[in-house]
Amino acid sequence: MNAVLLVPSQQAPDKYSIKTAPAYSIGLLLSLYLAQGLPVGFLTQALPAILRKNNVSLAAIGGFGLLMAPWALKFLWAPVVDRYFSPQWGQSRSWIIPTQFLTILLLVVISFLEPGALASPVILLSFFIVLFLINLMGATQDIATDGLAVRLLQTLQQHWGNAVQVLGSRLGFIFGGGAVLLLLDLWSWQVVFLLLTGFVVLNSLPILLFREPVWPQQIQVDGVQAAAKSNFQLKKWRKFFAVEFAYFWHNPQMQAWLLVLLTFKLGDSLSGAMVKPMMVDMGFSLANIGLMASMLGSVASVMGALLAAWLMKYMARSTALWWFNLLQILSFLLYAILAWQFEHGYIVVAWQVYCVNAIEQFAGAMALVAMLTLIMDYSRKQQAGSDFTFQVSVLAVTGGGVHIVSGIVAEYWGYSIHFGFCVLLAVLCLWPIFRWRKVSIH
Known part of the structure; x- marks a missing residue:
């Protein structure tokens, strides 16, 4: 792989990128986010229910949040993905195609697992390692895909681009999460995972056929010089990192925005980790959770993403973030009410659980579209x-941290207090958004 370094450029995007950005690029990005959303959908939607069904403790289920570590730490190797690639393959394709190929191989490996053997510590550890590698591939691919999205989409297309990101990932949740749970009641584990693998292959085809343009800020350098540059950076990695990301704390507005990033996912991650285990404890089958919770919830999130993208044509982005986040907090409160009913022996009707889950997914997708659009605004083109x-990654670090302890909190306090605490935490996390909006105005 030849090395290519990036430098800022004042040149306009070339004619090819402008020509392909509006329609073709949206379809391409949709296929990429869907392809990486399929295994992530299994990890976030199906895996907690499968583990709980096999009598894994809530604390251990929460501990599986460590699987998301690559997503939290991917900023460490993001500069490498941005700078080093094969000019023949293209800046993004150089990373997306190999990581997709390895993901497909790892999914084939998982298809040979016997889920009934998860009670064995050795099998459980092996399962964890393979899932971790899948997340590592997905996180690396996501760096390249996000960079491709920022370069392809113009300012007026960004909110639709982020809606497509949420749409693709949520469709991945439907098929990788809900459909997997549903089909596991009908077919064998191996057949279901080979089908999932085939779906990933199908969604990898568009990037194989895509002819990525040469972006105006690329400058190819001699391989020897690039290697020397790389070694120099590795020797002074700490200094390089400080220079690379000093942009995010160089003025009061960026410092306020960084605080928003640090707190935005706390309530959502703490809440979401225990939703599927609570449904299992309420007596719902994996098929019902897959069909009515994961799939219906994902459909609701797609609707929320599309509505958010439309509303953001008429709303200030900071205003959208504020109100969409408030709507999501309301859904946490509804979960707390359901949990209280369940723990105190009251009848919990199935449609109530499904509706609350749909509301939470709907509101969460709206908040995520607003957040991702702002993240794109704060990303420098070069x-x-x-x-x-x-x-x-900042979102993932803090969100993943509370995910890991969520099972301990729920097991010690019970579901109702757990979700009530999520409401309180999310309300407190509104203050950084308020502060950032105030600093941004001034």
């Missing part, structure tokens, strides 16, 4: 992948 990835 290092789009690094900036976008750094911001998303």
Whole structure:
């Protein structure tokens, strides 16, 4: 792989990128986000229910949040993805195609697992390692895909681009999460995972056929010089990192925005980790959780993403973030009410659970579209992948941290207090958004 360094450029995008951005690029990005959303959908939507069904403790289920570590730490290698690639393959394709190929191989490996053997510590650890590698591939691909999105989409297309990101990932949740749970009641584990693998292959075809343009900010350098530059940076990685991301704390507005990133996912991650285990404990089958919760919820999130993209044509982005986040907090309160009914012996009707789950997914998608659009706004074109990835990684670090302890909180306090605490935490996290809006105005 030849090395290519990026430098800022004042040149306009070339004719090819402008020509392909509006329609073709949206379809391409949809296929990419869907392809990486399929395994992530399994990890976030299906895996907690499968583990709980096999009598894994809530604390251990929460501990599986460590699987998301690559998503939280991907900013560490994002500059490498942004800078080093094969000119023949293209800046983004150089990373997307190999990571997709490895993901497909790992999914084939998972298809040979016997889920009934998860009680064995050795099998469970092996399962964890393979899932971790899938997340590592997905996180690396996401860096390249996000960079491609920032470079392809013009300012007026960004909110639709982020709606497509949420749409693709949520469709991945439908098929990788809900459909997997549903089909596991009908077919064998191996057949279901080979079908999932085939779906990933199908959605990898558009990037194979895509002819990526040469972006105006690329400058190819001699391989020897590039290697020397790389070694120099590795020796002074700490200094390089500080220079690379100093942009995010160089003035009061960016410092306020960084605080928003640090707190935005706390309530959502703490709440979401225990939703599927609570449904299992309420007596819902994996098929019902897959069909009515994961799939219906994902459909609701797609609707929320599209509505958010439309509303943001008429709303200030900071206003959208504020109100969409408030709507999501309301859904946490509804979960707390359902949990209280369940723990106190009251009848919990199935449609109530499904509706609350749909409301939470709907509101969460709206808030995510607003957040991702703002993240794109704060990403510099010349290092789009690094900036976008750094911001998303901040969300993942804090969100993943509370995910890990969510099972301990729920097991110790019970579901109702757990979700009530999520409401309180999310309300407190509104203050950084208020502060950032105030600083931005001034």
